[in-house]
Amino acid sequence: MVNETIYQHFRPDEGATVSEIADLISQAQSEYRPILSHFLNPRERFIAKTLVNENGQIKMSSEGLVPDAERKRVLFYPAYYQPTLADYELSLFEVKYPIKFASLKHSQILGALMNSGIKRNVLGDIITDGKRWQLIMDAHFGNFLQTQVESVGKIRVRFNLLEPASLVVHRDEWEEIQLTVSSLRVDVLVAAVYHLSRKHAKDILNAELIHMNWMLLDKPDQELAVFDIVSVRGYGRFKLKTVQGISKKGKIRVTVAVLKK
Structure with a gap:
């Protein structure tokens, strides 16, 4: 059973994901055997790692075949178990x-x-x-x-x-950039990453051209968290990798990985 206070560490819209992953961890613990998830994106795996650390009795490992895969299946298992590649199916x-x-x-x-x-x-x-x-x-x-x-x-x-x-040697086209932004709102980051005005970024969002973690986004004031992935139709994708702190001018320093269209 997940500690209800854990939900406060995540966004309200992530509640269903937190519950689903918590159920898998609970199943691995109660049945004392490995339990396999579907493919999870980086943000979902971050949630999974947080819940596993909170649990303390179950371990996790992930696999996506590709080195540094973006999407991986996660195996939750008791301490006695040693995962193999076959476990990830x-x-x-x-x-x-x-x-x-x-x-x-x-x-x-x-x-x-x-x-x-x-x-x-x-x-x-x-x-x-x-x-x-x-x-x-x-x-x-x-x-x-x-x-x-x-x-x-x-x-x-x-x-x-x-x-x-x-497996082919994947051509990695992600480029890391450093930005300073006024907030972690999606419209602010979209504007900063693609050198757009805030108004243009909001227009793109209102036209339903922006997805976050593969879900349609409809709130310009939605704040991003580390490992969130944003897709902007016509521009490409980016993911928030780190939040490094506040600059002397009160701006937020972040590292973003950008995949061009």
Whole structure:
């Protein structure tokens, strides 16, 4: 049973996530066995780590196949247990498509998967070396992927199951930048990251073009926390990595990792 005071450390809109993760930890403790989560984003894993530290009797580890994966499955387990890669129930697929005649984008592949009925929480990272595209997925949904998803946009594709050793070297395009901002409000950070006016940032939000942690955001005064990921359609994504303190002028110093469109 989660200590009710733990909720005060998180935003009200994260209450459901806190409860879901707390239930997994409680299950691992009461059944004295490892319990596996769906894929969690960095913010959700931060919540999980906080709850595990609060519990004190259950450990956690995470795996996403990709080095420094953004999305990982988390295993909660008693101290006696030693996790193995098989415990995470991950499958690696490569997208086979006519490379000489077509090109793919991350957003196109993700859109095709979502439109097929695949839930975001059974998908890990989608990666590329510039030509080849691969994705990590909950192993239980591999058959659905291979039989039900036949195209990405107008491009015919198929998904080949590979061994983890066949993982491509992902081309990491995140760039870290240092900013000083007046607050951690989403409109303030969007404006600072993309060199926009506050009004323009709010207009983008009002047009429903901003998502935080893959959920549509509709409040310009929503404050970001460390590990939150913001997607801005037409611009790209960024994640809040650190909050370093207050400058002499009263500004907040932050580190943000930016992924251009």
